[in-house]
Amino acid sequence: MTDQSLYCANHPKRETSLRCNRCEKPICSSCAVLTPVGYRCKECIRGQQAGFDTALLRDYPLASIIAAVGVGLGIGILGYLWYWAGFIFAPVVGGGLAEVIRVAVGRRRSRRLPFVAVIGGVIGVLPHLFPVGLGIFSVAYAGASPAWLGSVGLKILFLLAYGFLMISTLFYRLRGIRW
Incomplete structure (x- = not known):
């Protein structure tokens, strides 16, 4: 069995074993954001927070x-x-x-x-x-x-x-x- 190394999607030179628990993208420890359900990438967090901003201009x-x-x-x-x-x-x-x-x-x-x-x-x-x-x-x-x-x-x-x-x-x- 070959052991394939994962590399961070944002930092291609950093080896990692973490994955975003939402999109399964490999992320390093500096890209990971700890949430109550596990680690997520910053893009998934940003997309989730946009849904909470519901106020209108008026x-x-x-x-x-x-x-x-x-x-x-x-x-x-x-x-x-x-x-x-x-x-x-x-x-x-x-x-x-x-x-x-x-x-x-x-x-x-x-x-x-x-x-x-x-x-x-x-x-x-x-x-x-x-x-x-x-x-x-x-x-x-x-x-x-x-x-x-x-x-x-x-x-x-x-x-x-x-x-x-x-x-x-x-x-x-x-x-x-x-x-």
């Missing part, structure tokens, strides 16, 4: 607009609550917002959809920061007390924290990471 602006409006409204409402209560409710609002986006796009998924929603969320935070920031600069220039400036600075930090908690929860829920 889903991206829709997700961005919903995130901007939702985060803006969420921060507006949480800003009137007792400060520490916002830390409890901000992730809840972000998770609910992710579910609204998921239903609005018809449960289609994409690798870029969570990032687009984050951009929309950041745009939703900005209108709440501009008035407070302009107030600080105009009153500080007029000679306001340091206590007043500190309380306004604290207000900005709370708004940023609420926005961060909402947007990070929104991102991870759209990304598919479950608790």
Whole structure:
């Protein structure tokens, strides 16, 4: 019996004993990708991942607009609550917002959809920061007390924290990471 050596399909000079468990192509250890069912070649992995990207072009602006409006409204409402209560409710609002986006796009998924929603969320935070920031600069220039400036600075930090908690929860829920 003759022992025939296999060589990698992508690197013809590398001897190997591995085969892709989907297409049976010989692959070396640098071309192999470990999956739960065995080793696969990068081409089979790429072809399999393309089937999971089902979002349509209209889903991206829709997700961005919903995130901007939702985060803006969420921060507006949480800003009137007792400060520490916002830390409890901000992730809840972000998770609910992710579910609204998921239903609005018809449960289609994409690798870029969570990032687009984050951009929309950041745009939703900005209108709440501009008035407070302009107030600080105009009153500080007029000679306001340091206590007043500190309380306004604290207000900005709370708004940023609420926005961060909402947007990070929104991102991870759209990304598919479950608790």
